[in-house]
Amino acid sequence: MKIKECLAKMKNKEKKSEFNVQNTKWTFTAEVYDEICKTIGCRRPEYGGLLGSSDGVHIDHYYFDATSERSAGVYMMDIPACNKVIHEWNDNDIELVGVIHSHPNGVTRPSHGDLLMAKNIIESINVHGRFFTPIVQVSPKLNGEIKIYPYSFEQSVEMKTPLMEIETESAEERRIAALDKKAPNRFExxxxxxxxxxxxxxxxxxxxxxxxxxxxxxxxxxxxxxxxxxxxxxxxxxxxxxxxxxxxxxxxxxxxxxxxxxxxxxxxxxxxxxxxxxxxxxxxxxxxxxxxxxxxxxxxxxxxxxxxxxxxxxxxxxxxxxxxxxxxxxxxxxxxxxxxxxxxxxxxxxxxxxxxxxxxxxxxxxxxxxxxxxxxxxxxxxxxxxxxxxxxxxxxxxxxxxxxxxxxxxxxxxxxxxxxxxxxxxxxxxxxxxxxxxxxxxxxxxxxxxxxxxxxxxxxxxxxxxxxxxxxxxxxxxxxxxxxxxxxxxxxxx
Ligand SMILES: [Zn+2]
Ligand SMILES: [Zn+2]
Incomplete structure (x- = not known):
């Protein structure tokens, strides 16, 4: 991943300070995980996208950076397109919490370029000094099967391997299960x-x-x-x-x-x-x-x-x-x-x-x-x-x-x-x-x-x-x- 220019500086809203800065566990919602499989998971390595969160815990928003400039060895974010999305998210209280991208098989760690990119984003848009930069390995069949290696940068410099979870039940399934509980005897x-x-x-x-x-x-x-x-x-x-x-x-x-x-x-x-x-x-x-x-x-x-x-x-x-x-x-x-x-x-x-x-x-x-x-x-x-x-x-x-x-x-x-x-x-x-x-x-x-x-x-x-x-x-x-x-x-x- 290589960054060509600074991401737009923007103020995060007050509300964000409630987020637990110490939280180092990231949870993908089933919908976001599914989207990642369908986009990055079906393309050759070095594709990526933005990860957003509405509650500071769940990664419930995802933007696939389809127009990125990619080559066999590097993912280059489409800065103007991503900035637009980050602005929209910001207006809707969605925090940018990370960038996910895929690497060629065998390269499961963020590169030096990825580290610089993360540092740049943390400094330019103030995301509480923690930034999730997971690396994806795609199946050679490009059939949507992926494996995610969790990494994050905290306090701008230190690279860590945070805990990660992928939910199996979608929000729709949870909603239905909750409704179903309200009338368990309806066919009695x-x-x-x-x-x-x-x-x-x-x-x-x-x-x-x-x-x-x-x-x-x-x-x-x-x-x-x-x-x-x-x-x-x-x-x-x-x-x-x-x-x-x-x-x-x-x-x-x-x-x-x-x-x-x-x-x-x-x-x-x-x-x-x-x-x-x-x-x-x-x-x-x-x-x-x-x-x-x-x-x-x-x-x-x-x-x-x-x-x-x-x-x-x-x-x-x-x-x-x-x-x-x-x-x-x-x-x-x-x-x-x-x-x-x-x-x-x-x-x-x-x-x-x-x-x-x-x-x-x-x-x-x-x-x-x-x-x-x-x-x-x-x-x-x-x-x-x-x-x-x-x-x-x-x-x-x-x-x-x-x-x-x-x-x-x-x-x-x-x-x-x-x-x-x-x-x-x-x-x-x-x-x-x-x-x-x-x-x-x-x-x-x-x-x-x-x-x-x-x-x-x-x-x-x-x-x-x-x-x-x-x-x-x-x-x-x-x-x-x-x-x-x-x-x-x-x-x-x-
Ligand atoms: Zn990379
Ligand atoms: Zn007949």
């Missing part, structure tokens, strides 16, 4: 139905998070452990009436506000926000990585298609069949007169999502149609009811293979009735509701407007997605790229 009343150790393994991947917010919150209250949320939307004022959002959330990403709610229910949940739409910019491989999927068993995973867009729903359906992931999709009909929920469980359901909706596919692919549905005019209670059906179905899917829950194998009853239609208005007419209409005609109508029926499904012969075969073979079908809708019909006119 559901543990017989949803044992927490089982639910914590479950993962929901939700594509489109607007109207699905209550659904996700319900799953969080049941202890579901991981949430992967895809949605590029921000909260707008029109969402307040329909999606359970609040004025205080306007302008924020939908995925972020949902994450806040989920963690307020279960601080141990793992929530990954992907503020994007699942569009063609995302390849199947990208999706696989973003959703943190690993090849093999997806019984603990549920993919949810919760968008209004037909083509986006199709992509979700294709991904679920391609990878063999249990699937749930929902749609509200025009003006909220009714809605549908369908699910797919590889090895159980007879029909795949496309088998169920093939007549709709045919209509949209042969007649020129936008494919975007509209839930405009749907009262939020209609959406809430839909979310209840979705949550209940999701929980049954999660517990299907869990013998310790009362929901074990309960979905067998719905293996070939994996399509639930709900009538939310007397104006809603569908052939499946004819028997109920007869009851109504007899003036013995005891039904409430919300009536849900599970409608029998038969696999579509030659289904473009699953082949109409027994679905057990479906995951083996090769679907090279789900970004294209499979269209066996005439192309729509341009």
């Amino acid at each position: 009343r559901i543990k017989r139905v949803f044992p927490n150790n089982l639910m914590a393994k479950k993962k929901v991947i939700c594509i489109g998070c607007g109207g699905s917010r209550p659904f996700l919150e319900t799953l969080a209250r049941c202890g579901v452990g991981t949430f992967i949320l895809f949605d590029g939307d921000i909260v707008e004022d029109t969402n307040i009436a329909t999606q359970g959002t609040f004025i205080s959330e306007l302008g924020k990403l939908k995925v972020d506000v949902i994450k806040t709610r989920i963690l307020d229910i279960n601080p141990l949940a793992h929530v990954v926000c992907i503020p994007k739409y699942l569009d063609n910019a995302i390849t199947d491989e990208d999706f696989f990585k973003m959703a943190m999927l690993k090849n093999g068993d997806f019984r603990d995973t549920l993919l949810c298609g919760c968008t209004d867009n037909f083509f986006a729903q199709d992509r979700c359906a294709q991904l679920s069949v391609k990878y063999g992931i249990p699937y749930l999709a929902a749609q509200i009909f025009e003006k909220g007169k009714g809605h549908e929920v369908l699910f797919y469980y590889p090895g159980l359901t007879a029909s795949c999502p496309r088998c169920i909706l093939e007549s709709r596919y045919k209509k949209i692919l042969t007649v020129k149609k936008s494919g975007t549905g509209s839930s405009e005019g749907a009262a939020v209670c209609v959406t809430d009811y839909l979310n209840s059906i979705k949550s209940y179905t999701a929980l049954k899917i999660f517990c299907y293979d869990e013998p310790l829950t009362p929901y074990y194998h309960e979905l067998d009853k719905f293996a070939d009735r994996n399509y639930f239609m709900t009538k939310c208005s007397s104006e809603f007419n569908a052939p499946a509701f004819e028997p109920i209409k007869l009851v109504e005609a007899n003036e013995t109508d005891l039904t409430f407007p919300f009536v849900t029926i599970a409608i029998g499904q038969t696999p579509e012969k030659g289904c473009p997605l699953c082949g109409g075969t027994s679905n057990e073979n479906a995951p083996d079908r090769i679907i090279p790229d789900t970004r294209t809708i499979i269209n066996p019909y005439d192309k729509p006119e341009e």
